[in-house]
Amino acid sequence: MKIMHLTIELIxxxxxxxxxxxFVGKKIINQITPFTFISAIVLGELLGNALYDHQIGILYVIxxxxxxxxxxFIVEYLGQKSLWFRGLFEGKPSALIKNGVVDREELRKNRMNINQLQSxxxxxxxxxxxxxxFCYLEANGSISILKKPQYQKTTLQDFNLSGTPVYVPVTLIxxxxxxxxxxxxxxxxxxxxxxxxxxQDISDYKDVFIAEWLEGDGIFVQTYQFQSSPSN
Known part of the structure; x- marks a missing residue:
């Protein structure tokens, strides 16, 4: 009888x-944010504890x-509709290195030291x-790096060219x-x-899905109709 009960709960x-x-989305698998990481753990614990606790029936599992x-789903839905809510649950990247200089204040805010950054x-x-x-600490704890031109995989030194300034794209909308x-x-x-x-024939901010500025390359705009174009 216990085998049958466990089989039903497992299925x-x-x-x-x-x-x-x-239903919720693939983000919970990749654990993109701290919230999805915790959610995945709790979801697994709910199922695991319910399966191996003989006092809990199938209705409690469901x-x-x-x-x-x-x-x-509610959290994900609100995160899509509200930037404030999205920032609250997902956080935002922290710039640990800007223009080749380590930002010690950002390290302190993220409770990191230089050894951890180097690691x-x-x-x-x-x-x-x-x-x-530039180096950004993402919401999930990983880092994203933009290297200086001379240290990129295909370097300017290979072509005997002088280095050029590096700029990071900035999201405006x-x-x-x-x-x-x-x-x-x-x-x-x-x-x-x-x-x-x-x-670019856009009169209202609300029509813009994303607008990004890059020094030397101008503004990039994509509306909700998936029309995009660069402009200087």
Whole structure:
């Protein structure tokens, strides 16, 4: 009887887990954010504890997993609709190295030291800080690196060319909302942004899916109709 009971719970748990992952999204598998990492652990614990606790029946297994799946879906839905909610649950990247200089304050905010930063760099096949122009600590704890031109895989030294300045792209509009702090840091204002958008026949910020500025290459805009083009 116990074998039959366990078999039913396993089958129910298997298909519920499959449905939840398909329903919520693939992010929970890759554990892109701390929240999805914790959610995956809790989901596994809910199923595991329910299966091996003989006091818990199949209805409790179904109820706990369905409720957790609904909560996950609500969080993901709100994250798509609200930048504030997205930032709260997903966080945002931290620039640990800017223009080749380690930002000690950002290290402190992320409770990291220089040894840990160097370890992460080595894991990304970067063995010296001098090679790095920009380094970002992503929300899931991984790092993204933009190397200086002379240290990139195909280097300018191979062609006897002088080095050129390195710039990092800056997102100005995301999901129809202007990132005013980013715009201000670049030294631009709302009038400049409106001129840039109007040059591409865009009159409303809310029509913009993403707008990105790159020094020397201009602004890149993609609307919700998937129309995109660069402009200087």
């Amino acid at each position: 129910a748990g298997f298909f519920l887990l499959f449905i939840i992952i398909k 109820y706990s997993m369905v409720l957790w799946g609904i909560l996950l 992460l760099l080595r894991q990304s096949e970067t063995f010296s800080i001098r090679e790095v122009a 995301r999901d129809g909302e202007v990132l005013w702090d980013e715009l201000k840091d670049l030294g631009f204002d709302e009038h400049w942004l409106k001129v840039q958008l109007s040059s």
